[in-house]
Amino acid sequence: MFSKKEKALLYELIQAKEKFVTSKSLAEKLNCSDRSVRNYIKSIQSVLRFQPVALEAKHGSGYRLVHDKEKDYQTFLLASGLVEPNLEEIGEDKEDRINAILHKLLFEQDNIYLDDLADELYVSRSTLSHDFKSIRQLLVNFDLTIESKANKGIYVLGSERDKRRFILSYFFGGHFRKTIYHYVNQLNLPKDLTLDDLTLIVLEECREARLRLSDFVIQNLVIHIALAIQRLQKGFKMAPIHLEGGEFEKEKQVAKRILNRIEEAVAIVFPLEEIDYIALHLFSKEELSHRSLVNPDSLRIELVQALETLGLDDIYHFSSDHQFMEGVLLHLETLDVRLKNGIHLENPMKANICEQYPDIFYLTQEVLYHLPNFKDKNISDDEIAYVTLHFMASIERRKDENRVQVLVICSTGFGSAQMLRNRLENEFGNRIAIRDVVGYYDITDERLEGIDLILSTIDLSHLIFKVPSVTVSVFLKTHEVEELKKRLESITPRRFPLSSKTHYPLKSQVFLEKYFSKDYFLTTQGISKTELLRTLVERLANDEESDFQNDMLALIKQREEMSSVVFSDTIAVPHPSRALAKHHRVAVAIIKDGVKWDDGHASVQLVFLLSPSLYGNDDLMKITKKIVTLTENKEIQEQLLEVNDFQEFMTIFQTIE
16 A cells, blocks of 8 residues: 555654654655655555545645544554554665566556656666666566667567566566466366466467556466366356446457467367456456445555454565565455356365365455455355465465575576476475576676575685575585585575674684785775775785786676675675686775775775685685674674774684684
8 A cells, every 4th residue: 555665754754643744854764855755745645535544734844644533543554554664674675666667668568757767666867777777687688678769768679579578587487486376287287288378378468459467467367267277177167247348349359369379279168258257357457446346445454454453464474475465456356346246256276275275265264254345245165265375375475485595506508407406496395495597607696686595506616605605516416415404504594684693713713824914904095996906916916927916807807797796885805706816815905984896885894805726725615604794793893993903803803703
């Protein structure tokens, strides 16, 4: 109902307890402009028209929330999730923005202009520029580019085939394939029709007809068709549904083409009634709302309130699962239309769901009973089982988040990469979630985002990342499986805060003397990144080849082009893309006033320049582990920033576990 920043604004008004708060104050609290505050207010007021709470504006005084009945006010707060916001979460909107932008570019097919987009998403043009940089990197693998023209706005340039490939991968891969698809796939569809084939058929026909449908609509339709095939194979009969009037003709024609293509692929003949069922899914959200008796905004509040009342949000966090909320709300709207027209759908998965997931089926039943719009309606077990799929999928996603997130790097062909992936999933499926399988030169910051562990068939010991990496063979041998099991026990998924630990010196720190020296230790200020790197490399060049300095600087630049070497706001770990030196060394710089490293890191104060050796780097991983631990310990960082000589630095650094 409200965006993260809208919730943050409302929370400030709630805290003010009906006192006026100026737009300037709100802008400072939310770290945005007055103009953005006015946009938030306008959006909030449009929602509050249907609520027992009003947002009052007074010239010269600002804004405040007012209400008549305390009970209704508390119910509104509960249903809207207006508790104290997580300020870190408010700043982590990038993925949501990228999803929204891609959705506009690829589904809505409207002209999009940067200023309009900035207003709609409440961000600056600069923020959008960074978002589009990430979007370009996502699109380039599908031979797609972002273009802009004065009279056309921003658009995706490339073939329709490549656009569909990207949509299938981005919107219908990942979590969706692993969750609802996982359960629906148990139906054993005809061997000549996979769920990906089915999704592509629906996607192509909808885009060909320029139907402006969201990814959630298409997802729900794919599931409906998959289950419809099973209904036919099991001999279930379909009740007729009558969509009268020429206004439905376009949707019916698309439905016919979808079914014709499926019939060509597999030996099945759909009854004519199925055309109307599919057409019902193809209605836009606006058209669907006209035919449903429920108000979408009130239904959303009812759902959140039911989840809170039953205590389910505390356990499963359903209301914060965007895919769950949008998918189940859309399903409930189509369910309301079916109930209104006396349409009954039999569910071929009902028996399986009731037998294998009785607790989630009962949970779904209770939630539906607590929705005023559905409480008194006769909802069959078949229909409840359909809704249960959404709950099952959300719970599966939550499990997935608790798994160690893995990026697999493979130098061999696609077949070998998939073999390694399957082997890993068979051995560690309940402990790891493989986010992607990429080649060596496809490593980027975006691909490393949210990753806990890198598994690579290429030796990456000369490269340093924010997360640990382990080298494995394509065949994942038995001893590697055992080693990985031990390694996984020591990894905490990064989505959860690490518990604070007391740091004690390790029993033996002799290995540090092999890497660190006062000869390549530096404290400085008022220096640029270029000057700093050149100075450190010059100090490392002693007893190396004559061209060491130029080659080292070039390899450091090449490594940083792969992904960022900044490990936190204050710590950078530059290093070459391959080993170059005869001697392994670590140069250290403490920059008292900070150095601008890149556009996103204006004040890096601790720099560890790693120079691995061509002939062996024993204990280097211990050092990088210490540096990663340092990024999570502000206290030791502050101690190091006060250091003035090498011996002080070593005394503190060796205390890091």
